[in-house]
Amino acid sequence: VNGENEQSLGTTPTFECEATQISKVGNYRILASLNAPNYEITYKYGTLTIIKAPITATVLDLNKIYGNENPDFSLSYSGLKNNETAPEWSVAPKFTTSATVASDVGTYLVTASEGIAVNYDVTKYNPGTLTVNKRDLTAKANDFERLYGEENPQFGISYIGFVNGDTETELVMKPV
Numbered sequence: 001v002n003g004e005n006e007q008s009l010g011t012t013p014t015f016e017c018e019a020t021q022i023s024k025v026g027n028y029r030i031l032a033s034l035n036a037p038n039y040e041i042t043y044k045y046g047t048l049t050i051i052k053a054p055i056t057a058t059v060l061d062l063n064k065i066y067g068n069e070n071p072d073f074s075l076s077y078s079g080l081k082n083n084e085t086a087p088e089w090s091v092a093p094k095f096t097t098s099a100t101v102a103s104d105v106g107t108y109l110v111t112a113s114e115g116i117a118v119n120y121d122v123t124k125y126n127p128g129t130l131t132v133n134k135r136d137l138t139a140k141a142n143d144f145e146r147l148y149g150e151e152n153p154q155f156g157i158s159y160i161g162f163v164n165g166d167t168e169t170e171l172v173m174k175p176v
Contacts, residue, residue: 009036017048022082025050025119052121055079055087059095059110059128066105066135067163070097073110073128080120087117099130102164107131137161139175 011034019028030046056078062071073095077086093115099108112125138160144153157175159168168174 004038009034009039011035019048019050023050025052052117052119053079053081054123055117055120056124056126057093057112057115057122058126059112061128061131062110063131063133064099066103066132067101068135069101070099070130073097073112073130075112087120089115090118091116093122093125097130099132103132105132105134135161135163 013032013034016031016033017028026049028048028050030048031043032046033043034041057075058078060074060076062073064071075086075093080087091114093112095110095112097108097110099110108130110128110130112127115122140158140160142156142158144155146153157168162170
């Protein structure tokens with residue numbers, strides 16, 4: 001009244017809010033307080049809404065040996081806040097690949113999806129790769145004997161390390 005406005009009060013309002021820089025996504029009350037000598041002030045709470053920050057998640061590339069189970073896949077992130085190294089998940093991401101314990105040596109795409117982070121919106125999942133490397137296989141010349149003066153026998157070989165039901169028929173070239 002009397003031509004007064006916010007500037008003529010001669011005082012600056014102060015604000016209180018429970019939210020800090022590391023507060024989780026949600027709503028927080030804001031309370032303003034002001035000392036104005038000619039006014040009885042009624043306060044109403046405001047609301048600070050903290051929304052999810054966008055991030056990008058990338059499947060980390062991994063290796064495995066032919067015949068082994070797939071490793072546990074994990075993600076790296078771009079856009080995390082507050083020095084976090086990973087988001088808190090309310091629903092963990094699902095990883096998908098066509099590679100199995102019986103997959104041949106080669107490279108396989110690994111994707112992630114469906115994760116729900118508490119404080120982040122995953123705006124993009126970048127795929128990674130799973131590289132299946134060769135398994136060690138031992139080829140051992142079998143022991144033989146022969147009598148002095150005779151021809152050598154037909155030598156044979158045995159193998160140690162086949163997996164997945166593989167046999168020597170899987171070899172592209174047999175040892176000589």
